[in-house]
Amino acid sequence: MLLPFEIHARDPGSRARAGKLGTAHGPVLTPVFMAVGTRATVTGLDPFDLAQLGAPVVLGNTYHLMLRPGAEAFRRVGGIHRFMGYSGPVLTDSGGYQIFSLADDRTLSEEGAMFRSYVDGRRLLLSPERSIEIQTAIGSDIMMVLDECIDSTSSSAATRAAMERTHRWALRSLRARENPAQALFAIVQGGLLPDLRRASAAFLTAHPFDGFAIGGLAVGDTRAEREDVTSASAELLPDARPRYLMGVGTPPDLLHAMLAGVDMFDCVLPTHLAWQGTAFTSTGRVKLTRGSCASADVPLDANCGCNTCQRFSRAYLNHLFKCSEPLGPRLVSLHNLHHYFTLMREARAAILAGTFAAYARAKLDAIDRHEHSGRRLGPATTSLDGREPG
Amino acid sequence: MLLPFEIHARDPGSRARAGKLGTAHGPVLTPVFMAVGTRATVTGLDPFDLAQLGAPVVLGNTYHLMLRPGAEAFRRVGGIHRFMGYSGPVLTDSGGYQIFSLADDRTLSEEGAMFRSYVDGRRLLLSPERSIEIQTAIGSDIMMVLDECIDSTSSSAATRAAMERTHRWALRSLRARENPAQALFAIVQGGLLPDLRRASAAFLTAHPFDGFAIGGLAVGDTRAEREDVTSASAELLPDARPRYLMGVGTPPDLLHAMLAGVDMFDCVLPTHLAWQGTAFTSTGRVKLTRGSCASADVPLDANCGCNTCQRFSRAYLNHLFKCSEPLGPRLVSLHNLHHYFTLMREARAAILAGTFAAYARAKLDAIDRHEHSGRRLGPATTSLDGREPG
Numbered sequence: 051m052l053l054p055f056e057i058h059a060r061d062p063g064s065r066a067r068a069g070k071l072g073t074a075h076g077p078v079l080t081p082v083f084m085a086v087g088t089r090a091t092v093t094g095l096d097p098f099d100l101a102q103l104g105a106p107v108v109l110g111n112t113y114h115l116m117l118r119p120g121a122e123a124f125r126r127v128g129g130i131h132r133f134m135g136y137s138g139p140v141l142t143d144s145g146g147y148q149i150f151s152l153a154d155d156r157t158l159s160e161e162g163a164m165f166r167s168y169v170d171g172r173r174l175l176l177s178p179e180r181s182i183e184i185q186t187a188i189g190s191d192i193m194m195v196l197d198e199c200i201d202s203t204s205s206s207a208a209t210r211a212a213m214e215r216t217h218r219w220a221l222r223s224l225r226a227r228e229n230p231a232q233a234l235f236a237i238v239q240g241g242l243l244p245d246l247r248r249a250s251a252a253f254l255t256a257h258p259f260d261g262f263a264i265g266g267l268a269v270g271d272t273r274a275e276r277e278d279v280t281s282a283s284a285e286l287l288p289d290a291r292p293r294y295l296m297g298v299g300t301p302p303d304l305l306h307a308m309l310a311g312v313d314m315f316d317c318v319l320p321t322h323l324a325w326q327g328t329a330f331t332s333t334g335r336v337k338l339t340r341g342s343c344a345s346a347d348v349p350l351d352a353n354c355g356c357n358t359c360q361r362f363s364r365a366y367l368n369h370l371f372k373c374s375e376p377l378g379p380r381l382v383s384l385h386n387l388h389h390y391f392t393l394m395r396e397a398r399a400a401i402l403a404g405t406f407a408a409y410a411r412a413k414l415d416a417i418d419r420h421e422h423s424g425r426r427l428g429p430a431t432t433s434l435d436g437r438e439p440g
Numbered sequence: 441m442l443l444p445f446e447i448h449a450r451d452p453g454s455r456a457r458a459g460k461l462g463t464a465h466g467p468v469l470t471p472v473f474m475a476v477g478t479r480a481t482v483t484g485l486d487p488f489d490l491a492q493l494g495a496p497v498v499l500g501n502t503y504h505l506m507l508r509p510g511a512e513a514f515r516r517v518g519g520i521h522r523f524m525g526y527s528g529p530v531l532t533d534s535g536g537y538q539i540f541s542l543a544d545d546r547t548l549s550e551e552g553a554m555f556r557s558y559v560d561g562r563r564l565l566l567s568p569e570r571s572i573e574i575q576t577a578i579g580s581d582i583m584m585v586l587d588e589c590i591d592s593t594s595s596s597a598a599t600r601a602a603m604e605r606t607h608r609w610a611l612r613s614l615r616a617r618e619n620p621a622q623a624l625f626a627i628v629q630g631g632l633l634p635d636l637r638r639a640s641a642a643f644l645t646a647h648p649f650d651g652f653a654i655g656g657l658a659v660g661d662t663r664a665e666r667e668d669v670t671s672a673s674a675e676l677l678p679d680a681r682p683r684y685l686m687g688v689g690t691p692p693d694l695l696h697a698m699l700a701g702v703d704m705f706d707c708v709l710p711t712h713l714a715w716q717g718t719a720f721t722s723t724g725r726v727k728l729t730r731g732s733c734a735s736a737d738v739p740l741d742a743n744c745g746c747n748t749c750q751r752f753s754r755a756y757l758n759h760l761f762k763c764s765e766p767l768g769p770r771l772v773s774l775h776n777l778h779h780y781f782t783l784m785r786e787a788r789a790a791i792l793a794g795t796f797a798a799y800a801r802a803k804l805d806a807i808d809r810h811e812h813s814g815r816r817l818g819p820a821t822t823s824l825d826g827r828e829p830g
Contacts, residue, residue: 090618090759094766099746119759121732127737127753137752344509347517357488361525369480369509376484376766 053192053233053260055292061400063407065284068398071292073107073139073191074231075131080292080313081401083304083394084109084141085387086321086440089118090134091323092387094380097136102357104395108136109316111438112143112184112194113176117169121187129189139384141316142190144181144223146237146265147297150199151439158198161213176432186228195223196265197237202271209241217253224257233260235294238283241266242275249306256313260269261292264312268297276303281310301330301393302417305410308397318438320386325379327371330389334420336364338382343368356388357381443582443623443650445682451790453797455674455701458788461682463497463581464621465521470682470703471791473694473784474499474531475777476711479508480524482777484770487526489550492747493777494785498526499706502574502584503566507559507635511577519579531706532580534571536615536627536655537687540589541829548588550605568612576618584653587611587627592661601632606655607643614647623650623683628673631656632665641676651682654702659669659688666693671700691720691783692807695800698787710776715769717761720779724810726754728772733758746778747771 054072061067071078084107085092085100092100092108100108110130110276115121119133127133130140149156149163156165164175178196185193196219198212201368220236227234236259240246254262264283267276280295284307294314304315320330327339331351336343338350346364358367358381370378393413400409444462451457461468474497475482475490482490482498484536490498500520505511509523517523520530539546539553552567568586575583586609587604610626617624626649630636644652654673657666670685674697677683683699684704694705710720717729721741726733734776736754748757748771760768783803790799 089763089765090756091763091765091767094770096771097751097768103503119755123735123755123759126735127755133753133756133759135756167526172478201621247826310614345513345516361487363523365517365527366480369523372508373481375479375481376770377481377486380484380766380770381486 051230052258053292055261055290057289059402059404061286062404064309064410065343066308066397066401066410067311067313067405068401069292069313071139073233075137075139075191078106078139079398081304081308081394081397082106082314083390084314085315086139086316086318086438087134088114088318090115090130093325094376094383095387097134097138099384100136101137103384104391105138105387106391107139107141110140110142110188110190111145111148112142112181112188113148114438115142115188116145116174116176116184117167121184124187124189129187131189134313137386139192140188140190141192142185142194143296144185144194144196145176146181146194147166147199148439149176150269160218162196169304171370178219179226182223182226182228182234186232190232192233192235192260193223193227195220195234195236195259197239197265199239199266200241202241202266202275204241206243206246209239209243210246213239213241213246213250217250220254220259221257224259235259235261235263235292237263237296239266240283242279244279244282247279247283248286251283255286255291257289257292261294261314262287263294263296263314265296267295268299273303277306277310280307280312284310284312287311302414303392304390304393305397305414308401309407309410321383323385324386325384327378327382327414329367329382330386334417338364338367338378339371340368345373350382350385351389354385354389354392356385358385358388441620442648443682444726445651445680447679449792449794451796452794454699456698456787456791456796456800457701457703458791459682459703461529463623465527465529465581468529469788470495471694471698471784472704473707473780474704476706477524478504478708478710479651480505480520482773483715484766484773485777486660487524489526489774490526490528493774494781495528496781497529497531500530500532500540500578500580501535502532502571502578503538504534505564505578506574507557508536511574514577514579521579529582530578530580531582532575532578532584534575534584534586534627535566536571536584536587537589538829540659541565542724551610552586555642568609569616572616572618572624576622579619580622580653582623582625582650583613583617585610585624585626585649587629587655589629589656589659590631592631592656592659592665594631595653596633596636599629599633600636603629603631603636603640607640610644610649611647614649625649625651625653625682627653627655627686628677629656632661632669634672635668636733637669637673640828641673645676645681648679651684651704652677653684653704655684655686657685658689663693667696667700670697670702674702675771677701691780692722692804694780694783695787695804697796699800710780711773713748714772714776717768717772718774719757720776724807728754728768729761730758734762740772740775741779744775744779744782748775748778789815827829
């Protein structure tokens with residue numbers, strides 16, 4: 051039986067849809083942004099904070115969790131929910147992207163990836179079967195197949211070879227699955243080449259995966275390329291199954307992908323940028339370490355209802371960052387995640403109301419305007435990748 | 441008019457007393473442990489966390505706050521309460537100890553201390569008048585006079601000279617006070633020399649200070665010396681005024697000082713040790729980074745009611761510290777402060793019940809037993825000083 055997924059509404063002006071996933075740890079309304087909790091913690095926040103924020107899903111990472119605390123730690127207590135004191139839905143990425151990011155420090159073969167543990171220097175194998183075995187121990191509600199990621203600017207031959215191996219690994223992952231209560235998503239690859247994306251979607255959707263992810267983006271591609279591939283790929287995926295765009299992205303990335311019919315997202319940006327002192331606001335990004343914030347006795351975002359904006363000023367946040375006080379990144383992480391979750395709630399409401407196309411266009415225009423006028427605050431897009439490396 | 445202070449009960453078996461301070465930001469039940477918030481933040485915690493913990497007072501530091509964010513930041517918004525979004529009582533230390541800790545990087549004269557700002561390299565003067573001026577801008581409920589701290593192993597002549605200067609500076613501070621709603625405490629000095637301690641208490645208590653602190657301890661002295669001086673000094677201070685032991689200490693230090701009639705305490709230990717992965721528990725200190733914690737699927741302290749102990753295991757905390765995840769120090773800070781506040785609440789209840797001497801003795805025995813049996817966990821006392829340096 052596949053992961054329950056129902057569609058509640060479709061936007062008449064775009065391919066956006068609003069729905070619900072039925073995971074083993076409760077329902078998840080879509081479209082959904084998942085908070086990145088690579089090492090069984092969303093950096094600096096605990097499950098109570100996540101509940102306060104209304105965070106719908108936490109995303110853990112198989113590569114990092116197999117190294118620390120190790121699969122045995124999860125087996126002992128019966129999974130990540132007990133381990134991290136969190137009772138909501140968890141998705142685990144397979145480790146494919148992290149293996150890719152290790153570059154020269156791993157060897158790839160048909161069997162899997164051999165790499166050296168950063169914890170104790172041991173050489174370890176991450177194969178499709180091993181990834182599923184670890185994800186089974188972790189007990190995530192949604193598992194991902196191990197995929198072979200490559201740079202999106204790779205040659206056509208290399209992109210095809212990685213895609214074909216990803217397909218073989220996806221089938222091995224499906225065969226290795228032990229617990230039917232844990233959903234399994236496949237990952238469409240094929241780089242920036244439309245033919246390969248089509249072939250990948252055709253191959254994978256012929257098999258009983260619970261959902262389909264679009265992988266291999268935000269790895270060297272431009273925003274325009276990302277939007278084109280996302281849009282084309284989403285259209286190739288079955289209407290009845292959830293679609294997940296991995297590791298992407300900025301609020302404009304999310305709006306574009308929702309217009310194309312994508313249901314699920316994750317990205318490290320809101321928390322990573324928070325640790326660097328950058329906040330997403332209704333009037334563009336704000337770099338809190340800038341001198342102009344030091345005397346700004348105003349909320350971080352006057353239009354935001356989060357605790358950080360209700361209770362603290364830009365001047366106080368600037369002070370915390372200048373002093374390297376960990377309360378600064380924590381308060382901005384809470385704000386940035388609230389900003390993302392609010393965007394997703396508004397988007398879902400607009401889809402239900404049948405006004406999403408207009409909502410997204412207005413939002414994209416506003417962001418474009420703010421990031422244009424705020425040019426001196428730094429580039430509108432970031433070189434920081436949306437996925438956490440190995 | 442002096443800071444309201446009433447005594448509710450006295451322990452028949454010791455000099456311990458339970459009372460209440462009436463500050464401009466609400467009542468404070470004594471004996472009280474104050475959370476150290478040097479830079480207008482208790483590291484990693486926000487005022488909501490402090491309210492959840494029942495933290496009675498936050499302790500800021502004039503030296504650090506004059507450098508960042510600077511007095512002007514407080515003047516602009518009307519004080520530290522608005523600045524840090526906190527509405528409870530605040531005590532500010534004067535900066536005397538921080539100037540002392542700068543050692544060779546400052547010059548002391550009768551006027552005050554000249555030192556170089558770590559923010560912008562400017563040379564600055566911290567005089568008694570300037571300290572009061574800054575504390576007035578900060579708007580703390582209780583201000584401290586600038587004192588001259590010296591190593592407790594200094595010569596008798598040097599100790600006397602520093603004490604006499606501390607007295608002159610105390611009177612200058614009293615004259616410099618601008619806002620009568622902000623209480624002002626003097627600081628008894630005199631090192632480990634009983635005659636000097638007696639002279640210092642006699643001099644200072646002849647002037648209308650709101651309370652009296654015992655300074656110059658936890659700076660090179662042993663636990664036995666600290667207990668002797670604390671006990672003798674507390675006896676020299678007026679019964680009707682609050683007594684504050686600065687920068688001390690471990691739970692046994694607090695119990696001994698309460699037996700001697702001390703009402704107020706602060707120490708960086710619970711938060712500093714938390715950032716190093718050490719927790720205070722009902723069965724002794726626990727170093728969470730130790731390998732034995734990695735597979736301990738049990739609460740940090742089975743006898744503790746704090747959120748950390750109710751919701752997370754030692755194994756999870758070990759994992760967070762091994763990964764350098766900031767949630768680890770945050771959860772242990774919350775626990776360690778809860779441990780201290782619980783000790784103070786129990787102590788106050790025992791004083792009200794007239795059973796404090798027996799309570800303190802049993803508690804001291806238990807701690808001694810745990811720290812003896814847990815010898816391999818490290819020394820029972822710490823080399824880490826209880827006050828935050830400059």
